[in-house]
Amino acid sequence: MICVLEGFYQTNIIYRxxxxxxxxxxxxxxxxxxxxxxxxxxxxxxxxxxxxLMTWGERRLLGRFQTRxxxxxxxxxxxxxxxxxxxxxxxxxxxxxxxxDKILFIVVPILIMMPVIMVLGVIPLAPGVALADLxxxxxxxxxxxxxxxxxxxxxxxxxxxxxxxxxxxxGVAVLIxxxxxxxxxxxxIVIISGSMSLLDIVEAQAIPFLMVQPMGLLVFFIGSSAEMxxxxxxxxEAESEIIAGFHTEFSGIKFAIIQAAEYGAMIVTxxxxxxxxxxxxxxxxxxxxxxxxxxxxxxxxxxxxxxxxATLPRLRIDQIMAFxxxxxxxxxxxxxxAVVIETFILKGPNGQLSVAxxxxxxxxxxxxxxxxVIVLNKLISNKVDPLRSGSKILSQRELLLDGQGx
Amino acid sequence: MSIRTEPMTINIGPQxxxxxxxxxxxxxxxxxxxxxxxPILGYLHRGTEKLAEERNYVQIVTLTxxxxxxxxxxxxxxxxxxxxxxxxxxAPLRAKYLRTMTAELQRIASHLIAVxxxxxxxxxxxxxxxxxxFRARERILDMFEMLCGAxxxxxxxxxGGVFWDPPSEFWSxxxxxxxxxPSDLAEMEDLLLNNEILMVRTREVSPLSAEEAINNSVxxxxxxxxxxKMDLRVMDPYDAYxxxxxxxxxxxxxxxxxRFWVRMQEVRQSLRIIxxxxxxxxPGDYRLDLPKVLRAPEGTESYGKVEAPKGELGFYxxxxxxxxxxxxxxxxxxxxxxxxxxxxxxxxxxxxxxxSLGSIDINMxxxxx
Numbered sequence: 001m002i003c004v005l006e007g008f009y010q011t012n013i014i015y016r017x018x019x020x021x022x023x024x025x026x027x028x029x030x031x032x033x034x035x036x037x038x039x040x041x042x043x044x045x046x047x048x049x050x051x052x053l054m055t056w057g058e059r060r061l062l063g064r065f066q067t068r069x070x071x072x073x074x075x076x077x078x079x080x081x082x083x084x085x086x087x088x089x090x091x092x093x094x095x096x097x098x099x100x101d102k103i104l105f106i107v108v109p110i111l112i113m114m115p116v117i118m119v120l121g122v123i124p125l126a127p128g129v130a131l132a133d134l135x136x137x138x139x140x141x142x143x144x145x146x147x148x149x150x151x152x153x154x155x156x157x158x159x160x161x162x163x164x165x166x167x168x169x170x171g172v173a174v175l176i177x178x179x180x181x182x183x184x185x186x187x188x189i190v191i192i193s194g195s196m197s198l199l200d201i202v203e204a205q206a207i208p209f210l211m212v213q214p215m216g217l218l219v220f221f222i223g224s225s226a227e228m229x230x231x232x233x234x235x236x237e238a239e240s241e242i243i244a245g246f247h248t249e250f251s252g253i254k255f256a257i258i259q260a261a262e263y264g265a266m267i268v269t270x271x272x273x274x275x276x277x278x279x280x281x282x283x284x285x286x287x288x289x290x291x292x293x294x295x296x297x298x299x300x301x302x303x304x305x306x307x308x309x310a311t312l313p314r315l316r317i318d319q320i321m322a323f324x325x326x327x328x329x330x331x332x333x334x335x336x337x338a339v340v341i342e343t344f345i346l347k348g349p350n351g352q353l354s355v356a357x358x359x360x361x362x363x364x365x366x367x368x369x370x371x372x373v374i375v376l377n378k379l380i381s382n383k384v385d386p387l388r389s390g391s392k393i394l395s396q397r398e399l400l401l402d403g404q405g406x
Numbered sequence: 407m408s409i410r411t412e413p414m415t416i417n418i419g420p421q422x423x424x425x426x427x428x429x430x431x432x433x434x435x436x437x438x439x440x441x442x443x444x445p446i447l448g449y450l451h452r453g454t455e456k457l458a459e460e461r462n463y464v465q466i467v468t469l470t471x472x473x474x475x476x477x478x479x480x481x482x483x484x485x486x487x488x489x490x491x492x493x494x495x496x497a498p499l500r501a502k503y504l505r506t507m508t509a510e511l512q513r514i515a516s517h518l519i520a521v522x523x524x525x526x527x528x529x530x531x532x533x534x535x536x537x538x539x540f541r542a543r544e545r546i547l548d549m550f551e552m553l554c555g556a557x558x559x560x561x562x563x564x565x566g567g568v569f570w571d572p573p574s575e576f577w578s579x580x581x582x583x584x585x586x587x588p589s590d591l592a593e594m595e596d597l598l599l600n601n602e603i604l605m606v607r608t609r610e611v612s613p614l615s616a617e618e619a620i621n622n623s624v625x626x627x628x629x630x631x632x633x634x635k636m637d638l639r640v641m642d643p644y645d646a647y648x649x650x651x652x653x654x655x656x657x658x659x660x661x662x663x664x665r666f667w668v669r670m671q672e673v674r675q676s677l678r679i680i681x682x683x684x685x686x687x688x689p690g691d692y693r694l695d696l697p698k699v700l701r702a703p704e705g706t707e708s709y710g711k712v713e714a715p716k717g718e719l720g721f722y723x724x725x726x727x728x729x730x731x732x733x734x735x736x737x738x739x740x741x742x743x744x745x746x747x748x749x750x751x752x753x754x755x756x757x758x759x760x761x762s763l764g765s766i767d768i769n770m771x772x773x774x775x
Contacts, residue, residue: 066538232529234529238529240526240528241424241527241759243422310534311530313601313604316755317755317757318438389658390659391668395653399635399640400641
């Protein structure tokens with residue numbers, strides 16, 4: 001039998017290795033299937049292990065931010081805590097609320113987790129070391145991540161709980177709104193690098209796009225933290241207002257899966273930022289240590305996300321919407337406009353941008369970013385000194401004198 | 407084309423993460439907007455007033471601890487003042503200073519909880535400001551432990567003075583606290599008072615006009631935030647308040663931010679009061695030599711009131727000549743401040759509802775008694 005898929009993935013190192021060693025043992029078609037299954041296992045396990053470590057890391061970090069210790073009981077530095085949590089959640093009763101849509105209620109945790117794993121599949125850790133190197137990587141990521149809004153809405157709808165409905169409606173509103181600036185902020189990168197493939201984007205970064213596209217990074221960072229439901233945009237699961245939002249009714253392993261999906265989304269987003277804005281695997285160390293650089297960059301992003309989460313209070317729904325449409329969207333549009341004009345003027349005869357061009361763009365875009373942020377801050381800001389707005393601190397004498405008049 | 411909508415009624419509480427205990431609020435929403443709010447009380451009713459009729463005057467002190475369990479020192483104080491008025495006795499000067507000092511420490515602890523939970527309700531994840539507030543409160547509780555062995559339900563004060571003279575380590579840790587806490591407080595003020603998101607969320611949200619506040623007999627920081635110049639510590643000084651100098655913060659429009667701001671400023675003023683008390687206090691008796699079982703003459707009545715952290719806390723006592731009061735009525739600030747809640751909520755959003763509730767700073771132990 002002719003091996004139809006021979007060469008389909010030949011550029012991929014992992015695929016080549018596994019498929020090559022298997023094809024001696026079995027027919028080509030079954031080797032392809034086995035390789036595919038192994039790929040999926042890779043992905044799911046990478047996802048599970050990294051999110052498990054992530055839960056531990058975030059809880060330790062939050063503990064430090066909040067002047068407490070965090071989980072430190074089981075294993076060195078409490079590293080086995082995720083296992084304890086998982087066992088605890090696995091043995092919980094499988095509760096399905098009365099009046100809920102049973103099938104959807106059971107399917108929904110998977111629906112929420114699926115896009116995260118699917119995005120993880122296209123993230124390259126080193127040149128050629130990605131489970132799939134798509135030539136439309138950026139488009140694929142944007143398309144797949146928006147599926148999660150569907151998951152959130154179905155979760156809220158199927159659990160027959162009014163708090164969950166609140167969370168679902170809020171979540172969908174936020175996700176749909178913030179999708180727009182996030183997409184536009186990545187367009188700038190695509191224009192500069194001239195490709196949608198993540199591999200090409202990394203190779204186009206003679207200097208990290210963090211410097212060429214500071215506003216793009218800002219918009220992407222804020223927008224993606226809104227898409228991940230993290231403070232200050234976590235209204236879909238605002239614990240002080242609507243219990244746990246869309247996942248109020250989920251318990252046991254369903255809850256664990258939803259939580260894992262949320263932590264996984266943070267890792268995936270950090271990885272995207274590391275690749276698209278921070279130069280991916282490039283660094284002073286030799287190329288075979290690329291995974292080390294990407295790990296460091298992902299961890300830095302995760303740290304910043306946790307830092308923001310530990311610091312800021314939550315915004316109200318109308319303020320979040322206003323911030324998206326009045327703040328982030330103009331910023332991303334200004335950024336796009338600047339990039340388009342700069343690329344149009346600077347690009348060489350073959351459509352490429354040289355390193356010098358990138359440096360020029362870096363300077364111009366930094367200035368534009370600073371100006372835009374200052375102007376928008378002036379327009380949106382609502383800071384008032386309480387002592388200037390009529391509040392006062394009276395001495396006892398003043399209080400007694402004035403008090404008689406009241 | 408118009409989409410048909412209908413209001414949705416939700417029970418907030420009695421099991422809800424941010425209702426400060428077992429408080430239930432039946433709210434009708436139009437989308438995110440509140441169109442009707444009805445508080446439903448009574449889930450923590452323990453019959454404190456009736457229990458008091460069965461106990462003697464000293465035993466009742468322990469009941470008052472359980473009213474507002476975040477500020478039991480001021481509860482003790484109000485009750486003891488009422489009993490002293492009933493018996494027509496006056497505590498010695500040292501006891502007065504000790505009461506003032508401990509009451510102000512309790513005010514700091516209570517306001518720290520109020521501010522911490524207020525921020526928690528604004529949605530700081532896991533309560534970072536709450537933990538900062540609790541760190542400082544912890545030191546106050548440690549000092550209370552040195553005073554009387556308890557941390558929450560203190561029963562430190564007695565009719566006619568205080569239970570015990572503070573041990574020497576109390577004074578050294580108080581000095582340390584007074585030295586170190588201002589910088590912690592400055593750190594909190596720095597992070598919170600000028601926080602942009604906090605201002606956006608709380609300024610001009612749920613304002614309470616001075617007129618409405620007075621008509622509903624609201625008291626404490628909520629009243630002062632509305633711009634009413636009223637503080638029992640100044641207007642009707644008790645214990646050692648007439649001998650210390652402090653300022654009173656007054657808000658402007660009574661929105662959530664003003665209520666928060668007034669509390670933050672009061673913490674600073676409380677520190678000033680404690681510092682002056684430490685300077686002025688002199689050795690002497692800490693308690694009057696009263697009989698173990700107190701009896702008030704038949705038909706006498708008294709009303710003792712203090713400026714508790716949450717507002718005017720009053721105890722009305724009526725004696726029939728027996729060893730326990732014939733009737734004890736508690737004027738609890740939380741309950742009366744809570745009576746304006748529906749006016750504060752209607753027209754605002756779900757997220758504001760929780761914050762407004764936090765800004766009033768209720769304590770269910772005191773609301774339901």
